[in-house]
Amino acid sequence: MNENKINRRDVCKTLLAFGGLTLGGLSAKGQTTAPTPTSPSLDTNLQDPKIADAVKRGATMEEIAKLRDPIARSPQEALRALKTGNARFFSGQARRPELSAAERRAQILGQTPFAVILACSDSRVPTEIVFDQSLGSLFITRVAGNVVEMGTTGSIEYAVEHLKTYLVVVLGHEGCGAIKAALLPAEERARETPSIQALLNSIVPSVSKIPKIRDEKAKLREAVVANVRQQVANIKKEPAIQRAIASNKINVVGAFYEITSGAVDFFETDEELRVAQNAYDSCNWREHLA
Numbered sequence: 001m002n003e004n005k006i007n008r009r010d011v012c013k014t015l016l017a018f019g020g021l022t023l024g025g026l027s028a029k030g031q032t033t034a035p036t037p038t039s040p041s042l043d044t045n046l047q048d049p050k051i052a053d054a055v056k057r058g059a060t061m062e063e064i065a066k067l068r069d070p071i072a073r074s075p076q077e078a079l080r081a082l083k084t085g086n087a088r089f090f091s092g093q094a095r096r097p098e099l100s101a102a103e104r105r106a107q108i109l110g111q112t113p114f115a116v117i118l119a120c121s122d123s124r125v126p127t128e129i130v131f132d133q134s135l136g137s138l139f140i141t142r143v144a145g146n147v148v149e150m151g152t153t154g155s156i157e158y159a160v161e162h163l164k165t166y167l168v169v170v171l172g173h174e175g176c177g178a179i180k181a182a183l184l185p186a187e188e189r190a191r192e193t194p195s196i197q198a199l200l201n202s203i204v205p206s207v208s209k210i211p212k213i214r215d216e217k218a219k220l221r222e223a224v225v226a227n228v229r230q231q232v233a234n235i236k237k238e239p240a241i242q243r244a245i246a247s248n249k250i251n252v253v254g255a256f257y258e259i260t261s262g263a264v265d266f267f268e269t270d271e272e273l274r275v276a277q278n279a280y281d282s283c284n285w286r287e288h289l290a
Ligand SMILES: [Zn+2]
Pocket: 120, 121, 122, 144, 145, 146, 173, 175, 176, 177, 178, 179
């Protein structure tokens, strides 16, 4: 698929920055474009020696909190930090940054996450681990099928309005059980509890327009990506999000986490995020509250 190819190229660029590793038969070989240089602060911030020194000399929580450099200062840097973190994760170089006890204590003074992520509740998609990020870096709302509804919308808007996050990511994943259930015939979904049915009903419009695909794995991937695109569109319909996008404060992107490889493909351009015809207007979480 086109979006897969585009994002794999991106991943390969990141791999180049990590020494030309290969992933699942994909090789960085042949990529002529130089990888985007990574700001040293993006990579070294996780184990900051300044903070280690301050802890040794008995600095206060306020002093420690001020010493920590921001991981990102723009939507572009936020996306790059997630990509490089994921590359560390899937290439076996994760740092598992948990912060020192002093840094953790200093976090009581406030939080400054650089990205908000709408992810699935699936136990195989632990977001901080997948992006190799530390405590306090990501503001995460998780619900089966990573759908936009009142709670997730409020959480995303809170992060954008009050925590000044730079990036909103809708993260779907390989083998999503919620999406698989939403693809079942209506009579089978009707056997679920009312709450599960309501959840599935908020996914069904996103996945009902996908083309007929015989291969089950490919069909599920297509449905997951269709749902990601739809949820990105739903988030972008909210006035608070539209204002933040218009003033270049945030970007909203989609992503697909492949459990088998550990790699995340991002959908960033209008083309990659285009919702299939007929799906957009029929999918609004508010309709499912009626
Ligand atoms: Zn899932």
